[in-house]
Amino acid sequence: MTQRRLAALxxxxxxxxxxxxxxxxCADYGRRHHSGRYSPPSQPWVAGPSSPPAPLPPPPRPKL
Structure with missing residues (x-):
């Protein structure tokens, strides 16, 4: 892999x-601060920063 490709990646x-x-x-913040009392997030991964988010589909790659 070239350095430019690595940097882009x-x-x-x-x-x-x-x-x-x-x-x-944002979802967690809004839920916690604007609803008066805290309601647990619908996605379990929103609650803890240590757990990774659900894998996203890879975005379309720009042609270099």
Whole structure:
């Protein structure tokens, strides 16, 4: 693998992880802070940052 390809792959995976974490965090935050009392999240993986999110389908790869 070339360095450029590795960098692109790393950037992509970071983006996916950040997006997943942001979505999960927003859902959890909204539920916890705007409903008065805490209701448990519907997805078990939202609750703990240590457990990985559900695997996402791979996004379409840009042609290099």
């Amino acid at each position: 790393a950037k992509l995976s970071i983006t996916v992880v950040v997006a997943a974490a942001t979505l999960a965090g």
